[in-house]
Amino acid sequence: MYENLKTQNIDNIADFIDLRSDTVTKPDAQLREVMAAADVGDDVYGDDPNVNALQQEMADKLGKEAGLFLPSSTQSNLVAMLTHNARGDEILVGRKYHIFKYEAGGAAVLGGLTYDPLPVQEDGGLNPDDIHAAIKPDDTHFPNSKTLVLENTNSGQAISMERTKAAIDAGRAHNLNVHLDGAxxxxxxxxxxxxxxxxxxxxxxxxxxxxxxxxxxxGAVLVGSNDFIKQAQRWRKMLGGGMRQAGIIAAAGRFALHNYVDDLAEDHRRTKALADALNETGRYDVTYQDNQTNMLFVHFDKERAKKLGAHMRDHKIIVSAGTESRIVLHRNIDDNQLDQIISAFKSFNG
Ligand SMILES: Cc1ncc(COP(=O)(O)O)c(C=O)c1O
Structure with a gap:
C-alpha cells in the first residue's frame, strides 16, 4: 500500500490534486484561525487547556473514562500495545491491519511482543473461528495470547457491528484485551x-x-479506562510523545471533531461517484465494495500503472500508481476536482 507514495520531483505539489491518502489534507482557514488563537500550557505538566479538553471530549464521545493525546496513530497504537501487554505476550491481529503490517513491528521491537497475523475476510473483518484457533495453550512453548486488535475502517471498508461483536466475543471467551485501531x-x-x-x-x-x-x-487520541490511560501516559512519556504547548494542534483536533465528522459522508459520496464513473468506462478493474468509505482500488499490470501515473501527473493529479492503486478521497477534494479526476481517468488510453 505504501509503495509509490513518496513524491518524486514535484516542486509545486500544492498545485496538484493528491489522491494518495487522506493524510495529505491541509488545515483550512478555519482550523488555522483556531490554532492561532489557541490557549496553551505545558501538557507534560497537564497544564494545556486544549489538550485536556480534547482528551475528555474524545473520551466522552466514545463513552470511555479518559483520553490521551499523542503525536500520531502509530504511537497511539504502540502505546496501547505496551499498556495492554507484557514482554512475551502475543497480539492477535489481522494480517493486513496497520499495526501488524505498517508500523515497523514496533510492538515486537520495543515491547518484546509477538503477533499472530490472522486472515482478513472480504469485508475487512476477522473470522471468530480463526481467533479461537489462534489462542495458544497454557504451555511453556507458547507466547501468552493476550490482546486482540481489530481495525475499522480497514482498506476503507466499514466493518459492521455484527461482524465486530462476533470477533470480540471470540476474544473475550479467552479473556483477551480488545483494542480497536479506529484511525x-x-x-x-x-x-x-x-x-x-x-x-x-x-x-x-x-x-x-x-x-x-x-x-x-x-495527532491522535487513545481512549480507555482511567487506569489504562494512566499507564498509557507513562509509556507515551517514555517514547518521547509528551509534548509541551500542544494545545495549538489539539485545538485543531477539537474543532475537527466537533465540526467535520459529518463531512466524511461527502468523501464517501464522491468515492462512490468515482467508482461508478470508472466502472462505466469498462476499462478499469476497480475494487469498490458496498461497505467502502473514502477509498477505492484500481488494479493494473506494472507497465500500465506507470503510464497511468505519468498521465495523471500531466493532469495535475497525484496517484499511487502501482499494480494496486489506492485512490483516497478527502476533504481537500470538492466536486469540481472530482470532475477533473474523472475526466483524467476517462482520457487515459494506456
Ligand atoms: C488504520 C491505520 N492505523 C494507523 C495509522 C498510522 O497513522 P500515522 O501514520 O499517522 O501514525 C494509519 C496510517 O495511515 C492507518 O491507516
Whole structure:
C-alpha cells in the first residue's frame, strides 16, 4: 500500500490534486484561525487547556473514562500495545491491519511482543473461528495470547457491528484485551449510521486519528479506562510523545471533531461517484465494495500503472500508481476536482 507514495520531483505539489491518502489534507482557514488563537500550557505538566479538553471530549464521545493525546496513530497504537501487554505476550491481529503490517513491528521491537497475523475476510473483518484457533495453550512453548486488535475502517471498508461483536466475543471467551485501531472509525460510524459510543462500547481501548479524513494537521487520541490511560501516559512519556504547548494542534483536533465528522459522508459520496464513473468506462478493474468509505482500488499490470501515473501527473493529479492503486478521497477534494479526476481517468488510453 505504501509503495509509490513518496513524491518524486514535484516542486509545486500544492498545485496538484493528491489522491494518495487522506493524510495529505491541509488545515483550512478555519482550523488555522483556531490554532492561532489557541490557549496553551505545558501538557507534560497537564497544564494545556486544549489538550485536556480534547482528551475528555474524545473520551466522552466514545463513552470511555479518559483520553490521551499523542503525536500520531502509530504511537497511539504502540502505546496501547505496551499498556495492554507484557514482554512475551502475543497480539492477535489481522494480517493486513496497520499495526501488524505498517508500523515497523514496533510492538515486537520495543515491547518484546509477538503477533499472530490472522486472515482478513472480504469485508475487512476477522473470522471468530480463526481467533479461537489462534489462542495458544497454557504451555511453556507458547507466547501468552493476550490482546486482540481489530481495525475499522480497514482498506476503507466499514466493518459492521455484527461482524465486530462476533470477533470480540471470540476474544473475550479467552479473556483477551480488545483494542480497536479506529484511525478512521468515524468514517465507519458515518457509513454505517452507528454512533461513536455504540461503536466503541465493546472495546477496551480505541485509537482515533485526527489527521486523516478529519483534516487536522497532527495527532491522535487513545481512549480507555482511567487506569489504562494512566499507564498509557507513562509509556507515551517514555517514547518521547509528551509534548509541551500542544494545545495549538489539539485545538485543531477539537474543532475537527466537533465540526467535520459529518463531512466524511461527502468523501464517501464522491468515492462512490468515482467508482461508478470508472466502472462505466469498462476499462478499469476497480475494487469498490458496498461497505467502502473514502477509498477505492484500481488494479493494473506494472507497465500500465506507470503510464497511468505519468498521465495523471500531466493532469495535475497525484496517484499511487502501482499494480494496486489506492485512490483516497478527502476533504481537500470538492466536486469540481472530482470532475477533473474523472475526466483524467476517462482520457487515459494506456
Ligand atoms: C488504520 C491505520 N492505523 C494507523 C495509522 C498510522 O497513522 P500515522 O501514520 O499517522 O501514525 C494509519 C496510517 O495511515 C492507518 O491507516
Amino acid at each position: 478512521r472509525m468515524f468514517n465507519a460510524c458515518v457509513k454505517l449510521g452507528v454512533d461513536a459510543t455504540t461503536m466503541a462500547d465493546p472495546f477496551d481501548s480505541i485509537n482515533i486519528c485526527l489527521s486523516k479524513g478529519l483534516g487536522a494537521p497532527v
